[in-house]
Structure formats: C-alpha cells, structure tokens
Amino acid sequence: MSDIDVQGTVAEGFEAVRDEFATAVDPQAGAQLAVYVHGRLVVDLWTGDGVAEDTLTGVYSSTKGAATLTVAVLVQDGLLELDEPVARHWPAFAAAGKDRITLRDVLTHRSGVIGVDGGLTADELADDRVIAQRVAGQRPYWRPGTAYGYGGFVTFAMAGEVVRRATGRSLQAHFEERVRAPFGLDLYLGLPEAEEGRFREVLPGLAGPDELAAFWANLPGPHSLTGIGYGLNSTPPLDQVAFxxxxxxxxxxxxxxxxxxxxxxxxxxxxxxxxxxxxRPPLLAPGTLGEFAMPHSVGGDLVTGNTHYALGFQAKGLRFPFLSANAFGHNGSAGSESFVDPRSGIALGYTRRRFSFDWSYPEHDRLAAAVHRAAAATS
Incomplete structure (x- = not known):
C-alpha cells in the first residue's frame, strides 16, 4: 500500500511506529492508533477523510473488552461469582439443559449459546434485554463445557442479564460509573446524544467483482455454527456495516x-x-488481573476456527507471540484492535472506519510488532 498522510505525534523512540502506520494502513480505511507504555501516551496517530484525533466510530466486538472489564470489577467487588450457575440469578435461563452453565462458561464462550433458532433481527440485536429474553429458552448448540465457540452478538447480553439481576443495575451503567467516567475515556456503551457530532459512520469494504464473488462463494452457510454465531441465520441476514x-x-x-x-x-x-x-490507581488488583488474563479456551473455536480466549478477553499472547503469555484484549469487526501486555507495559488501541471486504486486517500484526520493537528498544 502507498504512504498516507499521517497526523498526530509519537514519543522519541517510536518514530518507526509512525512509519509503519503510514505504510501498513489502507489509505481509505480512516484509522486511529494510540499506544500507552506503562501509563504514558507514546503514540497518538490518525489518518483518512473524516477522521480526526477525537473521532468516534463503531468498535464492534472490541466492546467485549469493555464489558469484560466491567464484569471483572464486579467480581473483584464480590458482587458476582464466576462459578455460580447463571440460573441462580436468572431462573428462566435454566431451560433446555442450561441449568449448570456458569458465568465463567458464558465469558469463555463454552456455554453453547451463540444465537437462537431462526435468528435475531437487527432491531432485536440492538437491545441486550431482548436478546436475553430470546436466549433464555434456547437449547445450546453443543453440550455446555465440552467445546467453545464465539457468540458474536449474544454473549454479553447473557452476562449483562446476570449483572442486572445480581446488582439491580445494567452492565452499561456500571461501565459508565466505574470505568469510563472516572478515567474520562472516549469509549461508550451507550453514546450520549451530545457526542453524536463526533461519530463517523462505518463504511463497507471495497473490492472488485472477482474478489467479491470469491468472498461470497466461501461465506459460511447461515445455519452453520459460524453463521449462527455471526447473526447470519436471521431473515434478512444481519448487515454488520449498517448495525x-x-x-x-x-x-x-x-x-x-x-x-x-x-x-x-x-x-x-x-x-x-x-x-x-x-x-488514578489501576482498576484490577493482581489476583483479579491474573484470573481474567489466564487463557481458558484454547484449541479450536467452533465458530471462528482459530481464536483463543482468556476470561472474557481474547488471549492476545497466543495471537501475537512476541507479547507475554498473559497479554489480553479484544478485536472487532471493521478492524478495531485493542490489548494490553502487563509485562511489557504496552496498551494499544486501533480503530478504522472501513471494513475490509474479506474481514482480514494484516496491519494488526505489523503495527503490534512495530510497537513492541519500539517499546523494547526504549525500555
């Protein structure tokens, strides 16, 4: 890809990250990259039409990292128990053989509940409470605990229902109060109307006719595990760009x-x-951090094929082998990426407005590696 016009700043020793950003990012993606090392902002870059330093866009499943962190704080407070059955707080969830599924099973994608028969409409998928009502009676798609598979749109509706019933408040309200507001984070589970002016719509991927034909020819069937996990079994199939x-x-x-x-x-x-x-002090105590960063579900994801999970988070030490064993975070459709490595001190956030037509984002590897090299050289 050709060089692009890059705005922003990097700290001394991180100039190579700017160079990598300029060559690795699709010029039409509209992207941002931010990196902290041991609490210091060392990279703050952006590029593309309609993208500025304070632009907000959809981060899709990187949201799961925010939701998991909220659950971790509540577990740390003693308000939630990871190994308690979900049905203890939510009796209707016990239907169809789900009585022994725990919150840990849900967070590690081992519950077998990745969607519902007949699918969920886009309007239903907007609302966690509606999703929870629909999945309560659903039979799992495999025996709980025997395997794992990604529930792209329903996992944290289930976790959120446990949060609401155990604490009397929504997961979103806890995130705002305990995570976002105290640190002034530009990350929202519920974007206020006052911030709408900074939001930029997500854009579809660009591809030629032959590339698109090949992509559609290899798309999983709507009623396969992959199709169910990504909401393709609804009528019409979910349009993620529009979501x-x-x-x-x-x-x-x-x-x-x-x-x-x-x-x-x-x-x-x-x-x-x-x-x-x-x-401000860290949100997670060492014991909580160790529990949530520990790999839990590794091997073969029945939905995605190759993703590994810690507790709620993705196991980024298995995704990027130059990171430490307990690095964790979460990526998202449209190409967002985010993680932290407790050993090296790196915390990385990356967003882009435009989907890749084939959902592949090779710049993640290049940017993460460049950041790691720079952080190691300056430590």
Missing part, C-alpha cells in the same frame, strides 16, 4: 458489539485496567 450506523444501537450500547469509541479510548481503558491512568 452500528443505527442510532438506536449506539444509544443502547449493546454489550457484545454496540460500543463506540476511539483508539485513545481503547488504549486508555486497558492502561487504566492494569497500570492506572492520570494519577
């Missing part, structure tokens, strides 16, 4: 994929979780 471009989705802040934010917001959240930010 977060709907104000209702952004306003409700659906906890699996409805988050809106910036690269600074994502990187700042992970910095706040592990190292603290702007003089």
């Amino acid at each position: 977060l471009n709907a104000r209702r989705v952004r306003a409700l802040g659906q906890a699996s994929a409805g988050g809106v934010g910036s690269a600074r917001g994502l990187a700042g959240m992970y910095t706040a979780a592990v190292f603290g930010l702007d003089g």
